[in-house]
Amino acid sequence: xxxxxxxxxxxxxxxxxxxxxxxxxxxxxxxxxxxxxxxxxxxxxxxxxxxxxxxxxxxxxxxxxxxxxxxxxxxxxxxxxxxxxxxxxxxxxxxxxxxxxxxxxxxxxxxxxxxxxxxxxxxxxxxxxxxxxxxxxxxxxxxxxxxxxxxxxxxxxxxxxxxxxxxxxxxxxxxxxxxxxxxxxxxxxxxxxxxxxxxxxxxxxxxxxxxxxxxxxxxxxxxxxxxxxxxxxxxxxxxxxxxxxxxxxxxxxxxxxxxxxxxxxxxxxxxxxxxxxxxxxxxxxxxxxxxxxxxxxxxxxxxx
Numbered sequence: 066x067x068x069x070x071x072x073x074x075x076x077x078x079x080x081x082x083x084x085x086x087x088x089x090x091x092x093x094x095x096x097x098x099x100x101x102x103x104x105x106x107x108x109x110x111x112x113x114x115x116x117x118x119x120x121x122x123x124x125x126x127x128x129x130x131x132x133x134x135x136x137x138x139x140x141x142x143x144x145x146x147x148x149x150x151x152x153x154x155x156x157x158x159x160x161x162x163x164x165x166x167x168x169x170x171x172x173x174x175x176x177x178x179x180x181x182x183x184x185x186x187x188x189x190x191x192x193x194x195x196x197x198x199x200x201x202x203x204x205x206x207x208x209x210x211x212x213x214x215x216x217x218x219x220x221x222x223x224x225x226x227x228x229x230x231x232x233x234x235x236x237x238x239x240x241x242x243x244x245x246x247x248x249x250x251x252x253x254x255x256x257x258x259x260x261x262x263x264x265x266x267x268x269x270x271x272x273x274x275x276x277x278x279x280x281x282x283x284x285x286x287x288x289x290x291x292x293x294x295x296x297x298x299x300x301x302x303x304x305x306x307x308x309x310x311x312x313x314x315x316x317x318x319x320x321x322x323x324x325x326x327x328x329x330x331x332x333x334x335x336x337x338x339x340x341x342x343x344x345x346x347x348x349x350x351x352x353x354x355x356x357x358x359x360x361x362x363x364x365x366x367x368x369x
Contacts, residue, residue: 100264109287142250187350318340
């Protein structure tokens, strides 16, 4: 059972990422999706590299570690960020919440296949309860479902995130979560450069002219992605990929609440009920199981 500090950090990640969902939807009004994703990653990379230079705590990865870092950067940064913002622009917010919420299920299955993690009944029960909560929010909360290009992009983003958890888990056995976060983010940012160039050549690139939006972008990149990224990787290293991914069910609920106060979106009864189920699912997953007491000598103990 992971310690309380790690679980609190994972809760913090959920809160930050829930707020990021609203901030991203807001900034997409002023930025093209690929450029927004790339700009956030550039700010985050500069922030992380600055910390590395100041603290002088980074070590150069070994040859076999570069391959894992490359895969973590491709799946968790390049694919996830690129397809998430593109999908968010073309799909509905309800579809995005539902598809991203499938990450815990995908990660649990992938962890069993590649990391040989044990899938307990408790984990499966928590995942199902939380997913039902997300479905309630999407289906009964005034959202519309439908297959579109945006839905496909969001599905790819979700799968990229789920696969990256496996590489991160393996890397954090030989590297610190601090090092994994920095290297994988910088690698993914560099690999996204060609996509930005294509967007510009096609005439689809545009950026905000407002100072506030740029300030918001920097804050989201440094706090919502940089700080949350450290906490997230720490959670994976201590709590495991499957349990950490369970916290991905919470951001849709947080986004609904924040959207109500920031964007004026209504909070419907179905959304409240779905949010309760999401929180219950995470609680079930992290519930500490009581071990049976050892029987007293001579009482109820069968002989050999």
